[in-house]
Amino acid sequence: AQSVTQPDIHITVSEGASLELRCNYSYGATPYLFWYVQSPGQGLQLLLKYFSGDTLVQGIKGFEAEFKRSQSSFNLRKPSVHWSDAAEYFCAVGPPNTGNQFYFGTGTSLTVIP
Amino acid sequence: GAVVSQHPSWVICKSGTSVKIECRSLDFQATTMFWYRQFPKQSLMLMATSNEGSKATYEQGVEKDKFLINHASLTLSTLTVTSAHPEDSSFYICRGPTDTQYFGPGTRLTVL
Numbered sequence A: 001a002q003s004v005t006q007p008d009i010h011i012t013v014s015e016g017a018s019l020e021l022r023c024n025y026s027y028g029a030t031p032y033l034f035w036y037v038q039s040p041g042q043g044l045q046l047l048l049k050y051f052s053g054d055t056l057v058q059g060i061k062g063f064e065a066e067f068k069r070s071q072s073s074f075n076l077r078k079p080s081v082h083w084s085d086a087a088e089y090f091c092a093v094g095p096p097n098t099g100n101q102f103y104f105g106t107g108t109s110l111t112v113i114p
Numbered sequence B: 001g002a003v004v005s006q007h008p009s010w011v012i013c014k015s016g017t018s019v020k021i022e023c024r025s026l027d028f029q030a031t032t033m034f035w036y037r038q039f040p041k042q043s044l045m046l047m048a049t050s051n052e053g054s055k056a057t058y059e060q061g062v063e064k065d066k067f068l069i070n071h072a073s074l075t076l077s078t079l080t081v082t083s084a085h086p087e088d089s090s091f092y093i094c095r096g097p098t099d100t101q102y103f104g105p106g107t108r109l110t111v112l
Helices: none
Strands: A003-005 A010-014 A019-021 A024-026 A032-038 A044-050 A056-058 A064-068 A073-078 A087-094 A108-113 B004-007 B010-013 B019-025 B032-038 B044-051 B067-073 B076-081 B090-095 B107-111
Touching: A003 A087, A010 A019, A019 A108, A024 A073, A032 A064, A032 A073, A044 A056, A044 A064, A044 A073, A073 A087, B004 B090, B010 B019, B019 B032, B019 B090, B019 B107, B032 B067, B032 B076, B044 B067, B044 B076, B076 B090
Parallel strands: A010 A108, B010 B107
Antiparallel strands: A003 A024, A019 A073, A032 A044, A032 A087, A056 A064, A064 A073, A087 A108, B004 B019, B019 B076, B032 B044, B032 B090, B067 B076, B090 B107
């Protein structure tokens, strides 16, 4: 069965520092991959997605993610974090050929300190 | 494009009552919609897949008689929480098919 692991429950970074959030998945084929951000009490906003092609994906708000097949990973990165980036981040995988369902990791809570 | 709306955005109800949550696709037609539930400070859990014109498909452990899903048209899917209890209090979110990847804004249900 497919699974998504976000090893870091909570991360604290200083404003202006770089950020990397980890995501590992388990599936027999290459799934669709997504990163979402959720502010407190709010819905989800899509940051970026990977279906195929270039393994380095650019998203909104200065985020990027790199798909590494050999490591079954899809880590999210940002070179310089802003205070407004504090939120919950979810990685999701959407295995192809399963009716478009997809499943979420447990999330990483990001705190940004001045 | 690919906008999904939900109504209501929040609802408070008494234990034992039923609550209906609507999920509408505003600028696309969807034969399939997905319903998720999110408990505080937890991840989203897929509850069920609603299918236009046919029965919904429920994930393991989700009570189909308690969470009634109706996909009456290509733009509307509804989730009814029947005989709600405090443990049903949660954030319910719907989503369109993968090629849109867009979620509704969510409905906060509080059962007293």
